Amino acid sequence: MFTCGGTGGHIYPAIALYEAFRKSHKHIDYLFVGSDYGLEKDIMKNEGIPIECIKSRGIKRSLSLSNIKSGICNFIAFFQAKKIISKFKPDLVISTGAYPTFHITYFATKKEIPVFLIESNSMPGFVTRLFSNKARKVFINSKITLNYLKNQSNIEVVGIPLRIVNSHKKIEQIFKEQNLNKEEKVVTVIGGSCGSKKINECLMDIINHRELNYQIIWATGKNNYSGIMEGLNKEHNKVKVMPYINNMSEILKITDLMICRAGAMTIEEIKAFAIPAILVPFAKATDNHQHINALELKNAGAAEILEEKNTDANMLYEKINKIITNDETLKVMKKNYELIKSNHSKEKIVEIIWDEMRRDGC
Template sequence: MKKMRIIVSGGGTGGHIYPAMALIKRLKERDLIEDVLYVGTEKGLESKIVKNAGIDFKTIEVQGFRRKLSLDNVKTVQLFLSSIRKSKKIVKEFKPDIVIGTGGYVCGAVVYAAHALHIPTVIHEQNSIAGVTNKFLAHFVDKVAIAFTEAADQFSEKKKIVFTGNPRAQEVVNIKPNDRLKEFNLAADKDTVMIFGGSRGAKPINQAVIETLDRFEKTDYQVLFVTGRVHYDNVIKSIDSKYLNSANISVLPYIDNMPEILPDIKLIVGRSGATSIAEITALGIPAIFVPSPYVTHDHQTKNAMSVSKVGAAKLIPEAELTSDKLFQEVNDIMSDAAVQQEMSDNSKKIGVPDAADRLIKVLTGLVNK
């Protein structure tokens, strides 16, 4: 199979960047890359992540449209046009066999420029509600890869749509159970619930957990409570110090390489971002989702509904989250092995453990064509 020269572009949030990185990693594992270039923005999260991974990185300058009429939108259009010109220059110099965009404003210019230069193009939509950039690009690209079947309704170009899943799923599926829980002063062989509100944490989730610690301490399972770095100090001040020395509870600001501990987790409580769902369903971990109501088009609720409707997860709207509700839902699952098994089986049914290979098949199909 021919090795590819590939340009990858996606930015703004980890949900756009981590699937792109997982794809690149898998392409390298299969020795399918001759050369790879990542195009992002200097200010975006991708700048740090991609550079740290040692991948060639170039930048363009773009910004999103304001929802209200604003002079900033004039600048947005000007930046977009100049970013297309710069993207064309980058594409011509790199000479890719294919270009893939994984979302965020930055990939709009890069993928459109590649299309204008008659380079094969693909976009990958991670969420159940398509982003504005991907909706725009769908009119021009050769293929639209999706991770939720519900996303198909967001695009009019039905013949272009291919269900691949999210490459992050394949990145975690082969991780084996290990003893990493010992690092957090928890027993490696005890059933564990992880409560985690995303990399920045979620104040409403944290508050509900704080009010439930007295009950969690008395259960026959243990709780790994990850507050998020920005909330950690306030959480520590808010709780009784006895919980910091509890054999049943561990309170942390963040966990590096979190996917490594997922095989040792019996239940996850947290947000319903696309990357989290890809990882959870690939491993078949039951979940309780508290979707963030602050994201575009409330897509986290739609993501969570996609998983909960098949019996793989429970959904608690943030407005309905209380300490009593949280404890009841967690305890109902953790006290019933049959329920855990059923949710795990249902989760695996919708997981896509070969997602990266499915997406690679789309790419190689276009290149070889």
């Protein structure tokens, strides 16, 4: 049984592991459990993956009337989770953290079902911190995470199970399809599926009022796209604007510099393609975990960090120009990824899990 949900950073690592398991163990029954409130229901439906949804909800850390409704939903979710586990009878549970996984992880530990935790963020989330002592193994992305977990006897530093659909297209073909010039550098800007208000505002100012010596691929977020298209005061042949990037692996292959948030999956994709980056961590992320994620890349010399509250269009424009116009800087930043790049994470995790289960006679 896999339990995941909430954001892509908690969903796609589970799907990557699911595919790795099925590659060598197709005869086993698999089930995903998530929240009826998150992205997981639609994602699993599109992927053709079996999923059960429960009424798990996140609790805000400030006083809010919505917490009353969330409390009622979570109370119901306890009974739903218990029923699902009793019916499916999993031999093991893989939990990727976040609020949708709490109830299943709780009952799995109560019933002494082997639990394996996947922690994508450098700062471990609530579920990981709460159940790490009871888990058979805790798989983490970065050694930074070791600073936040007391029991380290069951921890494996393996990186994030990454799901990348490899593109076999040649660079020339991708440039042609994107209507971009292969002879000019490309800056790709993303703010997550919902977009980043701060990044979008800065970039619109840059495009409208400054000279560009590079090309821009800009994913605005689906809800922001129409407003941004109306706000651009001129057409620019160096700028390609879209609501969301579906062919991310292709875009990353032609990207010289990335400007983005510092969510766990975004960081891992950047690491996989070794792309120099300017990171603008989401200031309201729980426990400031995006800033901690970003520090790994900054400390390795592979990225620069701009704090959201201090960032404006002038600062971002100057930072982009300083990096993109210096080939030696780009080369060094790209090379520095060798210090932190993780390889074959999902295969390592699957192998370790099966070794653990074989010890139990499975």
